[in-house]
Amino acid sequence: MKIAxxxxxxxxxxxxxxxxxxxSLIKDIAGVELLVFPEMSLTGFTMKSKEMSETIxxxxxxxxxxxxxxxxxxxxxxxxxxxxxxxxxxIIHIKxxxxxxxxxRKIHPFSYSGENEQYNAGTKPAYTKIKNWKxxxxxxxxxxxPELFRKYGKKRTHLIVxxxxxxxxxxxxxxxxxxxxxxxxxxxxxxxxxxxxxxxLNYVGFSSVFDPMGKEIVAVENEEKVIVAELDKNFVNEVxxxxxxxxxxxxx
Numbered sequence: 581m582k583i584a585x586x587x588x589x590x591x592x593x594x595x596x597x598x599x600x601x602x603x604s605l606i607k608d609i610a611g612v613e614l615l616v617f618p619e620m621s622l623t624g625f626t627m628k629s630k631e632m633s634e635t636i637x638x639x640x641x642x643x644x645x646x647x648x649x650x651x652x653x654x655x656x657x658x659x660x661x662x663x664x665x666x667x668x669x670x671i672i673h674i675k676x677x678x679x680x681x682x683x684x685r686k687i688h689p690f691s692y693s694g695e696n697e698q699y700n701a702g703t704k705p706a707y708t709k710i711k712n713w714k715x716x717x718x719x720x721x722x723x724x725x726p727e728l729f730r731k732y733g734k735k736r737t738h739l740i741v742x743x744x745x746x747x748x749x750x751x752x753x754x755x756x757x758x759x760x761x762x763x764x765x766x767x768x769x770x771x772x773x774x775x776x777x778x779x780x781l782n783y784v785g786f787s788s789v790f791d792p793m794g795k796e797i798v799a800v801e802n803e804e805k806v807i808v809a810e811l812d813k814n815f816v817n818e819v820x821x822x823x824x825x826x827x828x829x830x831x832x
Contacts, residue, residue: 581713581739583614584653585807587787587800589776593632595622599643609651609806614710617644617657618743618774619720620669625745625778626660629698633662636672636683645678652676654710658719658743661685666700671717671743673708682708684717688725695721705731713738713813720744723757723771726764730832733765738816742771747781755786755799762790766820768811775802792819 588605591597599622606615619625622640623632634640636659644657653676661670661683668685675681685702689695705728706717716732716739723742732740740761746754754773762769768791775785788799789809798809820826 581614581710581811581813582612583616583770583789583809583811584609584612585770585772585787585789585809586615586617587772587775587785587807588618588804589783590618590622590624590774592624592778593626593628595632595640598622602647605804605806606647606651609808612651612653612808614654614656615647615651616741616743616770616772617655618772619658619671619745620660621658621743623660624774625693625781627694627698629660629667630662633660633667636661636663636670636680641672641674641680644672645674645680648674648676649678654681656717656741656743667698668702669695669699669719670702671706671719671741673717682706682717684719686719686722687728688721690721707732707735707737716740718742720746723754723761726761727832729761729765730829733767733826734829734832736820736826737765737767738813739768739770739811740765742769744771744773745778745783746773748784749781751784751786755788758788759790759794759796762792763794766792766823766826767816768792770809775804792816
């Protein structure tokens with residue numbers, strides 16, 4: 581499967597400007613089965629949750645739906661989802677026909693930044709599929725909690741995706757944890773981070789893909805770029821057959 585990670589510097593809390601920036605970045609992209617955008621793809625990591633929130637079929641969904649149809653690609657994108665009186669940091673999976681397949685609501689809001697005061701926590705993992713690929717969905721701070729990823733490993737997912745706004749001061753944590761989650765669960769792990777600055781923090785990207793043996797397939801630092809990687813599902817199966825470590829899990 582060919583995937584593309586969209587690493588970019590979003591204009592702060594400006595959805596329209598970011599739509600234009602994304603269009604410029606992806607205009608020449610073709611032939612990929614999955615396009616992945618960072619956490620809160622059109623706003624940056626804002627705490628204006630009420631002001632920026634939308635229903636699941638709102639304008640942000642319609643925008644990414646149009647990209648899915650235009651590029652004939654699956655889309656993973658981050659939105660600020662409003663559902664009744666609750667607001668979630670959410671990743672959506674849109675099919676090439678523009679329809680919503682699956683959503684995942686971030687289980688671990690980042691309390692260190694006060695995210696937990698502005699966003700409700702999701703309650704369950706979310707598995708999705710692209711053809712015969714099983715994929716697990718996660719968002720940023722989730723990466724620090726291997727229990728969630730273990731659930732995906734036990735389900736024998738082939739790929740786990742993490743979309744993030746992960747700052748430069750802790751970027752080595754990001755890189756190490758992505759690699760660890762791939763090794764632990766013997767699958768591909770793709771992490772899509774932003775670059776640039778928001779009012780408080782600096783970001784250097786390091787959007788990356790690790791294979792089931794922990795080998796870094798690609799990583800790009802501090803550059804606005806669409807990063808393309810080829811993944812091989814057969815390799816996941818081969819690693820798990822050769823090293824059947826997942827069969828020995830006892831505690832979960």
